Structures are given as C-alpha cells and as structure tokens.
Amino acid sequence: MKSKSSTWDLVITPERGWLELHLSDIWQYKDLLWLLVKRDFTTFYKQTILGPLWFFIQPLISTIVFTVIFNNIAGISTDEIPPIIFYMSGIIAWNYFSNCLTSTSTTFTSNAALFSKVYFPRIILPLSRVISGLSRFGIQLLMFLGFYLYFIITGNDQIRPSIEVLLLIPFFILQMAMLGQGMGMVISSVTTKYRDLTYLVSFGTQLLMYLSPIVYPLSVVPEKYKSLIMANPMTPIIEGFRQAFIGKGELDANMFFYSTLFTLIIFFIGLLVFNKVEKSFIDTV
C-alpha cells in the first residue's frame, strides 16, 4: 500500500493514553456548545407560568426560610450582617456550585441514548451546563446586588466592601465552576458502572452544604470543628464572597491557596477520568 505518503485525519485505536485529552476538539464544536447553552436557557422556563421569575424565586424563598429558621428561631449569629444579605450571598454561591456538580455528575447516565448515537467531545455537555448555570448565577447575583445596594443606601454601617477581595470575585466564580465540574466528572465517570453514587450525590451535596459556612459564619464555629469546616474547599470561597461584599469573613492566604490547589487537582483528575471513560462507557452504562 501507499500508506507512507498518506496522512490520516483520524486514527481510532483501542487505548487512549491518560494524557491524550484532545482539548482542541472542543474548539471545533464551539457552536454546539453555544447552542446547548442557549437550549438550556430557553427550555428552562418553557411552559411555566412564572417563566424566568423562577431564577429569583428559589434563592429568595430559601433566604427567607433560612432567616426565619436559623436566625430567628435557632438564633444563630450572622456576624451582625443583615440576615438577608448574609444568607443570600451564601445561597446563590452555593447554588451555582451544587448546580455545576449535580448536572455534571449525570452527564453519562442521562445522556446515554444521545451518546450511543453520535460522537462529539463528551465534555461539551457538562461544559454547557456550567456555562448556562453561570447565566443563572449572574441573574441571581443581580438580585443580590439589588438588596445589597438597598442596605447600603439606607445606611447600614456593618457593610464595608473590600475592594481587593472584590477583584477576586471572577476568580471565585471560576473556581466554583471548576470544582463543581471536576467533582461532577469524577462522579459521572464512576456512575457509568455504579449507580449507587447517583443517590449519594444529591444527599452528599446537601450534607456538604452544612459543612460550608452558609447558615452560620465561620467565626462562631467551635475550634474543634473548625479544621473540618476548613477542609471543605467551598469554605474559603463562601467566606471570600462575604469578605468581598460585606467586609466580614475569615479568608487568609493559606485557606485561599489550599482551596485553589484542591480545585485544580480535582479538576485535573476529573478531566483525566472523564476522558478515559468517555471512550467506551457506552458498553457498560
């Protein structure tokens, strides 16, 4: 054969090395990514009465419930921050993270029918979820800013935004996306064989929420539990959010670097496992 002169565009082989990530394929499918983001966004509120209002309702009601239960009834301190601001900042950040995590974690199992019929880089799907979640997060952040400005205008002197930390907000958002997607990719890869983890995910994220300083400030945590709460990579992010907008929260360089490193490692592991599994998961799903 004249095989030496020919150059092949695609070579399909049994094994794929751990590091062959083919990330350039994603660029080739950028239009698909964009269309999936648009699809998620437009189908979210089709055939609902309240439509896009749902983006606001859920965090708003959660905030009210948290205020009543944890602040008014249980009497947990909010560090003298207005409870609405305190809880809402935690809730919308947490929502984005858990959204990224849960939607990524079902990538393989809930799209098996689609994946068994057509090839595209599988990572496009979780990526589209993370991006469409970002737009939802953006809308909720605007709502938060509305309340936030109201308290500033009415002269609440407990709110002192810290400009340096505010500049880190985009970084925090990226970190939440990567952490959520990274963990989600690991879980979705394992659930192709073991469905048990699916049940664990929704339950687990709920538990993890209580390990994050969302319904309580880190400052009230007793010393013996503190290291446990600090081990949660979401803790510095939530605290960072409060530090940025309100000026209250515990965030030091060590926590920050720990959580950044944790995120990068999880994301990288997720990417590798996902990449390995996507090649023939359809045989085992």
Added chain:
Amino acid sequence: MNKVVIEINNLSKQYRLGTISTGTLSQDISMFISRIRGKKDITLIDGINDLKIANNNQNKIWALEDISLQVKRGEILGVIGRNGAGKSTLLKILSRITAPTRGNVKIKGRVASLLEVGTGFHPELTGKENVFLNGAILGMTKSEIDDNLDRIIEFSGIRKYINTPVKRYSSGMKVRLAFSVAAYLKADILLVDEVLAVGDLEFQKKCINYLETEGTENRTVLFVSHRLQHIEELTKRTILFDKGNIIMDGKTDDVIMFYKDRERKELFIDNELRTKSSIIEINDLQIIDPKRMNDSAINKGDKFQISIDYNINAKEVKNLAFLLTIEAEDGNQISGTKTSSKDFDKGTYRIRFFENILKYNWGDCYISIQVFIDNDVIMEFKRVKRISFKNTNNLKLLRYGGFLLNQMDYEIQSVE
C-alpha cells in the same frame, strides 16, 4: 480519485457480559470477594439471555473479529447481515461512539454518522431551533447551517410548521426534518444505519434519489440496511457480516444473492430444530410453479401451488388445522389461509394450496406455517421458505398494494 479514505486493520471488538458489573456497588464488591475466595459467582448474570454462566471465559462475545477493510473515496458501500452480526458495532467504532478492543481504523476527512434520525431533538424547541441543534450535534458549524437553512427547510417540505415546537410534530414530520438536516451534512464520510426505514414511502424515495445524485460527489457512504432493496438501489459494492466476520465482499448483486440463498437455508435448519412435535412431523415444503423450476422467482401472472408433506405420528388426531401465511420482507402479511379443522389417522399426507388470484407484487416474500389442534398452536415454522415474485410480464406494479388478505383454495390427500 482512487484514494483510500477508510482503512480498517484487524479490528476486533469484544463485549463482556455479566462480569462488567451488576449495576450496584455493593453487589460488585460481593462479586469481587467471592471471586477472590474462588467461589462460584452467584450474582453473575448474562445481560442478554439471563442465563447464569459459571465460567468467566464464556462471558466474552466477539462482536467483531479481526476485520480488515478498505473503502475508497466516493464509494457507496452496502453493509448487510443479520441482527447482531456486527454491522452496527462497526459503525459505532467508526463514529467513535465506542472504542475497539484491538486493531485500528484510519480515516481521511470528516466523518458524520447518522445512526438515528433526530438525535438530540428537543421537544420544546421549534423545528428551526432543532435544525441548528441537530446540525451542530452532527458536527456542522453554525455558519454551515445558516448557509443551508433554506434548502434544509425546503427539502423537508414542512416549511409551514418550522416555527412550531417539535413536540407537536407527527413522527413523520420529525423524520423529514431530521433527514433534511443530515442530507446537508458537509461530511466526507457518511455512516448511515437503517434510518431510511422510517418515514413514508414518498419521502424515502426522495432521500434515496438524493443520496444517489447530489449526495455523492466525492462523498463516501457506508450504508447499513436490512432492506436489501435499498442496498441494491444505492450501492455497487456490499459486504456481508456474519457473527462478527466479513464473510463476503464484492459486487452488490452477487453478495445479496449469496446472502438470500444462505438465509433461506439457515431459516429452514433453524426452524426444524425448534419445531418438533410428537403428533405431527412436516417432511417437505415445496413451491410448485408449473412454468419454472422450483425456488426461482415466480412471475406475476403465473399460477403456483404450495405443497406440504407431513406425517401424523399419533394414532388419531382430532381437530387439526393448518394456517399458511405469506408475508413480505417487511412483515406485511399478504396472504393467509386457514384450513378447517379435520380429524386424521396415523399416516402420511400432502396438503396443497392453490394460488389463482395472483396479485403478489412484493418481490421477496416468506412462507410461514402454523399447525393447530383445537385452535391451539402446537407447531410453528416462521418464515420457513422464501418465495419470490417478479414482474417480467410488466404488469402494473403496486409495491404496497392492498392489505386485503388473500385466501387460497386447498386440498388434502393421503400419500402412500
């Protein structure tokens, strides 16, 4: 022009049954533990037959075994074979849905696969939005879809409904839209699996015409279908799969002829094994066409007989009846004759069915037989023999003509 665009070298794909996983972690752990302790695994379940298999080595199935193949640019290659012969596995590997176990595939150019129509259609989105989504899933860029949008909508013939959510579409409309998107795929290699089977006849014709003419300049197509007719119309070269191997590769006419012949023989053998009865035994089934030799196609307009020889082994049988059906390749029943119940003594008999009406237009048809006692089926031969009809007299051809069941006259006689 004769450049090889797909080169498949010693490709194999193995599926493991049972040992992959039991589905839950706890069972998998107990399976793992019992395997370490050398016990027979109690949770092992065969995914297809629900049979318990004791030996691990038996859980492996080679869906493809050492396949090598080259396809040149512009070639339309037909792929035929029974269910589970490996056709779809090959397409899945070529479209990168799953990875091979051994061997490799080298491909030149952009590959698009059409293993299902309307992959990724979202019911809440409008037809137009779905054109974009579906196109992108199949690998088109937005600007390519933009350029072809008008032609895609035109081809589908559902312009009126293009801004309606797809969930309000009939299944036929969905197929039309989906195929239209696929028709304008800008791919060098197109993998098509059985998608033309859906959709109405008129649209099927349109698609085939499209694939035959505009679709093929420099485009390589791998076309899997059970409709041999479509393969015949579209392809010049065909490969035949059987149990994971390519057992024939050649001119479409030759391969199809070989396949049909083989199928008929195997049908007969397969059926014999499953259809023993202590009461009755069928010895022979013949198609008697006075003008032609047995087994060749019957000309439309000719009369023919179907004769069945059988033994009654029991001393006396009451209320025995036969049902003889003829169905087209697609399962459309075109003739069904049930004899009235009769009592038989031990002996050898022959039943002859006479066809006089002669309205068969179907090409290849199959004969099935059922034997009843007191209206219960005691024996069944599904598609036991092929019977072909052709139209050299050039009578008007209505391929999907009537659905009226044709009744035949029959006669039973004792044979010494």
